[in-house]
Amino acid sequence: MRGEVCRAASIALTGVEGTVVTVEAAVSQQLPGMAIIGLPDTALAEAKLRVRTATTQAGMPLADRFITVNLSPAALPKQGSGFDLAIALSALAASQRLPREQLSSIAHLGELSLDGELRRPAGLLTATVAARELGFRRVMVPERGGAEAALVPDIEVIAVRDLAGAVAWHRGEPEGWRVLPYAGEDTEAGAHSSSASASDDTLSAAGDIADIVGQPDAIEALTIAAAGRHHISLLGPPGAGKTMLATRLPTILPDLTPDEAIAASSIASIGGAPLTGLVQRPPFESPHHTASKMALIGGGSNSEVRPGAITRACHGVLFLDEAPEFPRSVLDALRQPLESGHIEIHRSRIRTSLPARVQLVLAANPCPCGYAGSPDTVAQCSCTPNVRIRYLQRISGPLGDRIDLRLAVRRVPSVMLNDIEAPAPTSGELRERVTQARAAAAVRLEDTPWTTNGEVKGPWLRTTQLRLPRKDTVVLDQALGRGSITLRGYDRVLRVAWTIADLAGLDRPSRNEISRALVLRGGDLL
Structure with missing residues (x-):
């Protein structure tokens, strides 16, 4: 038997960043066996044994020939068992066990057990987010991890119980799989209710x-x-x-x-x-x-x-x-x-x-x-x-x-x-003050890449329409002139002063807020 190269898609994680990995499988006229190439680590290299056994246990043995599996891009190191599902499906397609038309349009994530059951790989939600950002509209995951993957919006999650269920979806059969609805709506509603x-x-x-x-x-x-x-x-x-x-x-x-x-x-x-x-x-x-x-x-x-x-x-x-x-x-x-x-x-x-x-x-x-x-x-x-x-x-x-x-x-x-x-304020009361102050800062920073005062760049505070008058910044200018603070410290005092003003409900900080911010930084006013 000699067939065409069959390709399935998966996701490789490097930290929290994802890369599309194309799993290529081809059958050649050699003694039965399997080789995985493309810089796999030990756990990934052992997938050939898991895939051979799982496909046989599921009643879909691979071709009685040598199967070469390539993980592309070959120069990217890959680790973990999350590629098992993509390897098994591409190998089955190369063995003419299932159609290959949609294999490369879906991100397949899952670890295989020896009996064909699918298990959740580490970083499943991270890989699902990466798949969405990389342009995939569907992701196939183990049913045990389906609820986690369904937390990601704007991507269809196909949950399968085992390898047979994954094959059933690609064959167009109705059993062994289901599409999960987006599960993040209730979470977000609860988060913003109060x-x-x-x-x-x-x-x-x-x-x-x-x-x-x-x-x-x-x-x-x-x-x-x-x-x-x-x-x-x-x-x-x-x-x-x-x-x-x-x-x-x-x-x-x-x-x-x-x-x-x-x-x-x-x-x-x-x-x-x-x-x-x-x-x-x-x-x-x-x-x-x-x-x-x-x-x-x-x-x-x-x-x-x-x-x-x-x-x-x-x-x-x-x-x-x-x-x-x-x-x-x-x-x-x-x-x-x-x-x-x-x-x-x-x-x-x-x-x-x-x-x-x-x-x-x-x-x-x-x-x-x-x-x-x-x-x-x-x-x-x-x-x-x-x-x-x-x-x-x-x-x-x-x-x-x-x-x-x-x-x-x-x-x-x-x-x-x-x-x-004098009863102390509770966390809930202070959290309400903090939320209101952040909302005021967010309105002011609406057209900027920042959302809180601690992120704002100093030049933006010193050179735009938010620049404060010299009569208000005189204590800060004097501290900079004496060497009590650096220019970075100058900018950070301004950020704190804006936060103090937001907590007080002021449009902008005055000399009092700037002086207080300087004292809180450990500066002096003499």
């Missing part, structure tokens, strides 16, 4: 900002950071509540927008666990200070790229507790993605970009023992001046310059523990 949406369970599990006792200035600074998506650092002695403040920050952030939910869900899908709904709440990542640079920013080998903590926290919060304990090289690796919002990963055979649009929160003690300059504790600092300087210098100047708000957190006096006359 600020307390279907994600209330997630919020309650994270606690409430009202749990924090006696830190009104810190809570207000967190509210400003949340409203403008600004980076913030917390410096204070042990027990001051830095970690509690940081972990409550996600509870006052609004739900993700539909586009952000798809992006965050695609990143979560790569982790391997199946999704039952879109990620609606901003993600929160808090890596330990022993984490490597690759664990923080992502990386991998020549055949695979894995997202790091900064990508998993995309559209959410990346919290680095005990920040000076991280190696300086690891911290400095954050500088470029904090500015650009993405990470370029370069390997000898792979180049890809990972999203990294995060809100960074740093927490640190003032010294290794934690008690330097703390008048509110009887513990005395045992660190020498040089030790204190070296400790804080692990956070380099360029990284510190990218922090919008620098907050000194002090321990709560015991007398405030009994102060119940």
Whole structure:
């Protein structure tokens, strides 16, 4: 038997980016066997055994000849078992077991078991999103992962139970498959019905900002950071509540927008666990200070790229507790993605970009023992001046310059523990303020590529119609002239001032808002 080359389509993931892979199969006059070429990894190379066995168990044995399977483009490294379904269908078509007309017009995603059952591959939602962006109108997936793929709009999802069901669809038979309706409508409706949406369970599990006792200035600074998506650092002695403040920050952030939910869900899908709904709440990542640079920013080998903590926290919060304990090289690796919002990963055979649009929160003690300059504790600092300087210098100047708000957190006096006359605001109340402030910023930034003040480029604030008068920016100009802040710091103070104005319901910031933003950055007004 010698037939034509039969082609089926699938999707290869490099990070969160997808590439169309054409699976070509041809039968030649040689002894029975199968070879897979096109830079497969070990799991993919073993597909020839799974496909041979699964097709036989399903009652559709392949041709009793040698089958060559090529994965094109051949120069792109490919990994994983998600190509099994496309390989099996192209091999069956080459063996004249099913028509090949529609094989290349549908993205096939699925792993085969030995009895022909289809299993969900890692990154199914990510691959479905990539298939839609690459122009596919249909995607064929295992029934067990169909609900996840159906979360993606504007693409038809064909769910099949097993290999026989996939063959039945291509033959035009009615059994063994079904078309799933788009499942994201109810999720989005629930997400936008109110600020307390279907994600209330997630919020309650994270606690409430009202749990924090006696830190009104810190809570207000967190509210400003949340409203403008600004980076913030917390410096204070042990027990001051830095970690509690940081972990409550996600509870006052609004739900993700539909586009952000798809992006965050695609990143979560790569982790391997199946999704039952879109990620609606901003993600929160808090890596330990022993984490490597690759664990923080992502990386991998020549055949695979894995997202790091900064990508998993995309559209959410990346919290680095005990920040000076991280190696300086690891911290400095954050500088470029904090500015650009993405990470370029370069390997000898792979180049890809990972999203990294995060809100960074740093927490640190003032010294290794934690008690330097703390008048509110009887513990005395045992660190020498040089030790204190070296400790804080692990956070380099360029990284510190990218922090919008620098907050000194002090321990709560015991007398405030009994102060119940002034109830603290709840996360829901602050989330409503943050949502309103972001809505005001979104209207102002409607014709720009940005949605929050923390993303706005400085030249746009300094040179457009939003440029503030000199009488209002005089304190900021003086700080720049003295060298108290850099030009990057100048722009970041302006962004914070606009956020303060949005929270106050003002059309634009005045000298008071700019002065307050400068103080929150750690500047001075003298």
